[in-house]
Amino acid sequence: MTVRKFRQADWEEPLVFELSQEGRYGFHPPEVEEEIREKINVERLIPKRIARETPAGLPEVSELEILRHYIHLSQMNYGVNSGLIYPLGSCTMKYSPIINEVLAGHPMLTGTHPDQDTSTVQGVLEFLYKLKQGYISVTGMDDATLQPAAGAHGEWTGIMLIRAYHQEHGDLAQRTEIIVPDSAHGTNPASAAMAGFKIIEVPSGPDGCINLDALRAVVGPQTAGLMLTNPNTLGLFDHQIAEIAEIIHKAGGLMYYDGANLNAIMGKCRPGDMGFDVVHVNLHKTFSTPHGGGGPGSGPVGCKAILAKYLPVPDIVLKDGKYALSYDKPQSIGKVHGYYGNVNVMLKAYTYMLTMGPNGLKEASELSVLNANYIASKLKDIKGLSLPFAPEKPRMHEAVLSAQKLNEDTGVRALNVAKNLLDYGLHAPTIYFPLIVPEALMVEPTETEPVEALDDFIDVVKKTCEIAYTNPQEALKAPVNTVVGRLDEAKAAHPKTICLSWRRLCQLNEE
């Protein structure tokens, strides 16, 4: 056992409001020049009936106190670049390279306004255009938009394209269903529902892939399309994909590719070649941009030529050697973002693409697959764990283990395995997803983890399972080395005790 001792920093940090002392400032905005002050009387300017009478109840704290407060909070958190392995299945928590951050802070990017004359932002438009070209090549599509701000935003945008297509072909009233496998991410059905479709779920077969008979049974003239990720959420590549695409296309439906799992296949195979018509990719997964505690991400959408005219406006075009924004798309679904999407995130993805190059992207995928199979092959032999759905098949970038037997034998659940990992300074895998695996542990190590980190992870899982069999009470205690132990989640959601702000907390304390 090589893993090290871990104790998360704990500052018992008060809320920033509790640091407040009347009169303190953390920052001074510049004062107005005297000549302006002489001419403009602010108090007389603002009509009384819309003026703020009492200042906002913000805290009054000095600069150093605020800096320390938030650095303390950061130390009470866990990131890929500061922790150890972060094998959150389906989230592709790979290293976020520092050079990407450095370049994304360039003032020629950060200081530009989206409504500037395009002649003044040629550098920004150039990298966006080139990122789009690279994206099109990696996904095997004909065109793309970079506008969606996140993966789910991209899914909804993509389904809106499918909707526009059926609308133009006059059969939207009839094509009301989007088919989604039972192993899909929750965003898939949610996005399709937001785009106005009814969701039809198809079961996976015993090999973890789509059950073709079940698929044929639900496909018909009412089918608008199918949403699929391949490799799927079990980490298995569905080899029947060409047949699936044929079934859907023959029925007049379209194929949507959820790019959440693209990290397995860059340069190996492409959604466009598999028969997909529209795709989104999470730049914050495959293209290394940081997840930021939950965002901002970026979810560009690519599509085949038949859907290109429906893409959101504006499009970034190259004309006579100049980059421009084109709104000339009368059949566009419109806009999905106030401007052009999370451009700053896109620069990080662009930088990543350049640092990897075509062969580097391919090698990254190959090594993500190697790492996942290495972990899967070791974990599946641990007493209490199993690798459900075709254990003999190689996994792609992730593997889903089941702790069902461990739970039956010892009472220790997947949740407890996850919490034990935290105690060793390793992040937990995704748990209880996909829903078709009982007591699921969904592990995605990514290619940026050295084999030593994989071994540490395997060791801790193994040790936890051993303890579960010898002394289950011990395994149920975790976590104890993190800032806090287990939380009362029911209290957080109960109508009487729910508290979502400092304002509410003060009210509750008064009552």
Place this chain on the structure above:
Amino acid sequence: MSRAHPYLPNSVPKIKRKMMDEIGVKSIDDLYVNIPEKLRFKGELQVPGPYTEQEVKKLVSATLEKSTHLKCPPFLGGGVWPHYVPSVVDEVVRRAEFLTSYTPYQPEISQGILQAIFEYQSLICELVEMAVANASMYDWSSALGEAALLAKRLNHRDVILVPSYISPSRLAVLKTYTSPTGMRVEKVNYDSTTGMMDLEDLKVKAGEKTAAVYVETPSYLGFSEENVDAIGEIAHENKALYIAGVDPISLGVLKAPGSYDVDVVVGEGQPLGNHMSYGGPLLGIFACNHDNAIIRQMPGRIIGITETIADKRRAYVMTLQTREQHIRREKATSNICSNQALCSVASAVYLSLLGPNGLRDLAETCTSKANYSMHRINDLPGVKAPIFNAYHFKEFTVKYEKKKASEVNKVLLAHGYQGGKPLKPDFPELGESALFCVTEMHTKEDIDGLVTALKEATQ
């Protein structure tokens, strides 16, 4: 000789071989056996590179440097505004523990970001005087789209009334969000002299089909809506939801939406410590009253306060997750998963730094400078600023009597200034006009320089 890529520790041939041996495969391709031969990609991806860090730094910097160095920040607003980002904000959001973490699914090891987002929610609540704010939406536009969908879920009605002075891009996004649901977006006229929403027109259009009435203040055209109380009364008389859209900086001097009885507040958090970055990432503000019916229909993540089971210590956790897509799937209140979390952390730091007095000072500075600019521009022959007789916070309209707005901007650019956004394409009734924005980023020298260039451009 090919070197192991710095990001790929297991690409060292010896390590790779050993790992393959342990799994029992001869080659990497043995792991890809399930991909049918005919689907395998045989070509080379059309991607430049690879470049070393030193090369990529030079290359990407050179690309960005192709953009134009302006003499001062652009005089543009409308949804993204030039504001100063204090150094402490950038320092905090660069922290690897925040930057490279994901959604706090494991709360015990994620108290830091959970508390930071709870603080963001709390600071927004103070700013808008509401009891609940969510962890973020993508931007103001998508927050508005989601607010419309929320209204329909609550009252099952189909029309959202918006002022004609709404931002064109927010209107476009609102239409995209509502189009699959059968909802209709209807515009309410504004007074051509004062800009205020036409209350008579609102009364005529509001009715039993009205799901929500939306007001924007300051409006996209820069003036502040003064009838916020009356508009709310009309909305509520018709049992419609009242939604307000705000620029948070303006709330340093303008009254909070909570004081005029709104049900939902949306807005753009970019000016609170987030760089413009050509329009993204932005930060969609979404707040509401402590009304259980609304809270349970809210979109997006929400952080709540709770305590540890063992020692009853205060702690933070994602709550009301049963509304969300990963549990409720197609019945979720929204599909949103990744949001703009780090931008909300930036805004928490920003609002803490400024405090109540700093925010008021900043808002006063912006409005002083904008009004100074307006007066100076209005003194130019053949130019009128603003078009509307009302209070303007930091944005204002400028009308050109002799020149086209696009031509004026060309001359300004030749002098190194990015002028206001031409309005005629979206507001033909305003003729050749532009929307300018002036903030604390513009010095008196910048403003005076702009006025001199404008004088030349409009002659």
